[in-house]
Amino acid sequence: xxxxxxxxxxxxxxxxxxxxxxxxxxxxxxxxxxxxxxxxxxxxxxxxxxxxxxxxxxxxxxxxxxxxxxxxxxxxxxxxxxxxxxxxxxxxxxxxxxxxxxxxxxxxxxxxxxxxxxxxxxxxxxxxxxxxxxxxxxxxxxxxxxxxxxxxxxxxxxxxxxxxxxxxxxxxxxxxxxxxxxxxxxxxxxxxxxxxxxxxxxxxxxxxxxxxxxxxxxxxxxxxxxxxxxxxxxxxxxxxxxxxxxxxxxxxxxxxxxxxxxxxxxxxxxxxxxxxxxxxxxxxxxxxxxxxxxxxxxxxxxxxxxxxxxxxxxxxxxxxxxxxxxxxxxxxxxxxxxxxxxxxxxxxxxxxxxxxxxxxxxxxxxxxxxxxxxxxxxxxxxxxxxxxxxxxxxxxxxxxxxxxxxxxxxxx
Numbered sequence: 001x002x003x004x005x006x007x008x009x010x011x012x013x014x015x016x017x018x019x020x021x022x023x024x025x026x027x028x029x030x031x032x033x034x035x036x037x038x039x040x041x042x043x044x045x046x047x048x049x050x051x052x053x054x055x056x057x058x059x060x061x062x063x064x065x066x067x068x069x070x071x072x073x074x075x076x077x078x079x080x081x082x083x084x085x086x087x088x089x090x091x092x093x094x095x096x097x098x099x100x101x102x103x104x105x106x107x108x109x110x111x112x113x114x115x116x117x118x119x120x121x122x123x124x125x126x127x128x129x130x131x132x133x134x135x136x137x138x139x140x141x142x143x144x145x146x147x148x149x150x151x152x153x154x155x156x157x158x159x160x161x162x163x164x165x166x167x168x169x170x171x172x173x174x175x176x177x178x179x180x181x182x183x184x185x186x187x188x189x190x191x192x193x194x195x196x197x198x199x200x201x202x203x204x205x206x207x208x209x210x211x212x213x214x215x216x217x218x219x220x221x222x223x224x225x226x227x228x229x230x231x232x233x234x235x236x237x238x239x240x241x242x243x244x245x246x247x248x249x250x251x252x253x254x255x256x257x258x259x260x261x262x263x264x265x266x267x268x269x270x271x272x273x274x275x276x277x278x279x280x281x282x283x284x285x286x287x288x289x290x291x292x293x294x295x296x297x298x299x300x301x302x303x304x305x306x307x308x309x310x311x312x313x314x315x316x317x318x319x320x321x322x323x324x325x326x327x328x329x330x331x332x333x334x335x336x337x338x339x340x341x342x343x344x345x346x347x348x349x350x351x352x353x354x355x356x357x358x359x360x361x362x363x364x365x366x367x368x369x370x371x372x373x374x375x376x377x378x379x380x381x382x383x384x385x386x387x388x389x390x391x392x393x394x395x396x397x398x399x400x401x402x403x404x405x406x407x408x409x410x411x412x
Contacts, residue, residue, distance in 0.1 A: 058135065058155050058157055059071075059156045060156075060157045061158050062158070062159055063160075064160040064161065065158075065161075068161075069092070072092055073090050074108065075088030075089060075090070078168075084110050084111040084162075085109070086110075087108050090106055091106075105170065106153070106167065107167075108165050108166070109164040110161050110163055112160065112161045113160055113162075133239060136239070137237060138152075138155050138164075140207050140209060142155070144204070144207055146199070146200065146203035147228060147230075148200035148203065148231060149203050150166055150169060150222075150231065151167040152164060152166050152234075153165045166232075169222050169230055170222065170223060170224050171220060171221025171224050171225070172221055173216065173218075173219060173220045174220070174221075174229065174277075174281075175216045175217065177226050178281065184315075187282075187315070187318065190281045190282055190322075191322075191348065191349060194278050194281070194348075194349060195344065195349045197214075197274055197277060198349070200229070200230070201231070201271070201274055201343075202339075202341045202344050205267050205270070208239055209237050209240065209267070210239075210269065211237050212250050212260075213251050213252060213255075214255065214270050214274055214277065215252050215255045215273065216277055216280065218232055219231055219277075236251070241266060242266055243266060244259070244264050244265050244266045245266065246263055246264050247263060247265060248263070251269075251273070253293070254276065254286050254289065255276045255277070257269035257273065258297065258300040258301070259334055267340075268334040268337050270340070271337045271343060272329065272330060272337065274329060275329030276288075276330070279330070282315055282316070282319070282326075287310055287330070300332060301332065311323050311326070321346075321347055321348035322348050324346075325346045325348050328343070328346075
């Protein structure tokens with residue numbers, strides 16, 4: 001280890017009688033660490049003091065996967081998300097970007113370049129972002145440190161792809177977890193998930209970003225015990241404040257806020273999507289179900305469909321506080337919705353609330369065991385693309401839908 005690392009690790013181990021001398025050495029150790037470019041920082045997954053050599057925000061290498069594998073060893077394929085495939089990975093020896101006991105809990109998202117495009121340009125341009133905006137987004141994601149948001153560690157660009165090294169979530173996604181628990185989660189589990197979902201969105205909004213694709217498939221448990229839920233897949237994320245502005249039409253059809261279809265919106269669109277997710281977790285079904293865009297937009301505006309009849313069923317009667325939260329999240333007018341910070345502090349989420357109103361436990365809420373019900377997933381054909389939306393007066397049609405399971409390209 002470098003001298004700075006030795007000093008930094010040795011200083012806390014001095015004897016009590018030499019405390020003054022140790023304190024005198026700490027500034028020197030800090031100066032050496034900064035000079036040599038080595039620091040000991042807390043590791044997010046395990047909390048250990050990890051020796052990390054800071055790298056540039058975007059490390060450029062010549063070559064393809066072989067160039068990336070000079071830094072990381074790629075493992076099995078874990079899945080595919082927006083714009084890329086995800087593989088397990090771990091640092092390669094002393095040259096790795098992250099060296100600690102949890103270095104095996106990493107994954108890398110590989111974004112391949114289209115023919116004739118540079119990988120970096122391709123990755124940062126998606127979802128209506130300029131190259132500068134894309135670089136800024138990568139920087140924000142590397143700095144975003146929250147237990148309910150997947151951690152981004154390192155970005156490497158080769159001649160054929162962009163590699164984004166992230167924390168690996170080892171648990172199921174939100175819908176798989178619900179299915180494994182019998183289809184409908186107990187109300188206390190729903191409330192716990194709701195708290196973590198809203199905390200994640202609040203953390204993203206606090207950094208000046210909007211996610212723009214909040215849905216159950218983009219929430220995955222960090223651990224196999226399904227205790228810590230994390231928001232992932234920032235392929236559509238973009239800078240946004242509270243003031244609506246013109247943006248690309250992106251998202252997943254049945255989770256998209258009404259104003260997104262008009263192309264003028266702000267980060268409050270994420271709160272509508274969160275409301276749809278919570279509605280699904282509580283009731284087992286989506287509030288608005290249609291594959292026709294014109295009908296969907298009409299349903300969003302219908303005062304009857306969005307009124308009391310939306311909250312029919314025994315589960316809703318057991319948790320009126322949850323109803324009140326959902327009404328504020330599913331407000332048609334963006335300015336009437338709760339902010340993420342206000343929603344995460346809602347009374348329904350307070351541990352002090354118990355019984356049917358708070359839904360603290362299934363027994364307290366008077367729940368009975370319900371038959372297994374598989375929660376709904378949206379197929380790839382429900383993805384939105386600006387290129388696939390054709391407007392004629394006030395009527396929208398989703399045309400050119402791809403086959404189920406394949407994402408449509410989201411263009412500026």
